[in-house]
Amino acid sequence: MMKIIIRSKIFLTVLIVLFIMGSSTSAKSLLGFPGFIPDMADPLVEVPTAINPLSVVYPASLQHYRKQTKEYVKTFSKKEREYIIHIFSKGKKYFPRALEVLDRFDVPQELQMIPILESNFNANAVSPAGAVGYWQFMSTLAKEYGLRIEGKHDERRNFGKSTIAAAKFFRDQLDYFDDDLLLSVAAYNCGQGRVRASIKKYGKPNATFWEIKRYLPSETRKFVMNFIALNVIFSNYEKFLSKELNFNEPALIQISAPDSAIKKDSLSADSLAVVAL
Secondary structure, three states, X not given: OHHHHHHHHHHHHHHHXXXXXXXXXXXXXXXXXXXXOOOOOOOOOOOOEEEOOOOOOOOHHHHHHHXXXXXXXXXXXXXXXXXXHHHHHHHHHOHHHHXXXXXXOXXXXXXXXXXXXXXXXXXXXXXXXXOEOOOOEOHHHHHHOOOOEEOOEEHHHOHHHHHHHHHHHHHHHHHHOOOOHHHHHHHHHHOXXXXXXXXXXXXXXOOOHHHHHHHOOHHHHHHHHHHHXXXXXXXXXXXXXXXXXXXXXXXXXXXXXXXXXXXXXXXXXXXXEEEEO
């Protein structure tokens, strides 16, 4: 009987305390009432995030390489500023056409930067090795992917047809390298055989570009890094033009309430704190 009386007193005391606290947010939070705003410091609570508008945004297919490339992109954007502005202006009439073809063959749109690296959008570009046109196809590979080369008629100089051939080539490379974009780009520059040899030398079947980088030709390493840099700058072109490429800004921001006991109906945009992730 004594235990029952004690428990009743304890229960009555709890009820009195809760009554005094009334409808305060803290009391609601103890009981899990609607309107409870979780403590943002709780590791089990999923906090809302948003893209930081001040940050440099990486394309989806390249976002995992931010750490390895941000210093290179930063240097490239400053050193090659005038060239980048010129070539992107020149590319305005080519980018939409390239995107249409790349989308049709379901390959990454970032590949639209390859003609910049290969020929500066110059149909008449010819390399010392004999590669010709916008995408710099060698004759054997060009014919393999359906381009006609007959005397003065050379479809490597036709942007539309050579882009179709390039899209087919990259589709094959992506299939071979398990959708690894950087290995496929490296193969375009130095050949699939050279990339395969580098992977074999590294000793790991599913090696990444970063792991085999030291075994690739210096020209190929630079080619891939410039490919990344051009795409990042293209994705942040307005910031680039206004000289606001800030790699120190976090990619995401966390939006949290400054006081976990604040009432839900009193929240406003002004009362939210922005915390860098």
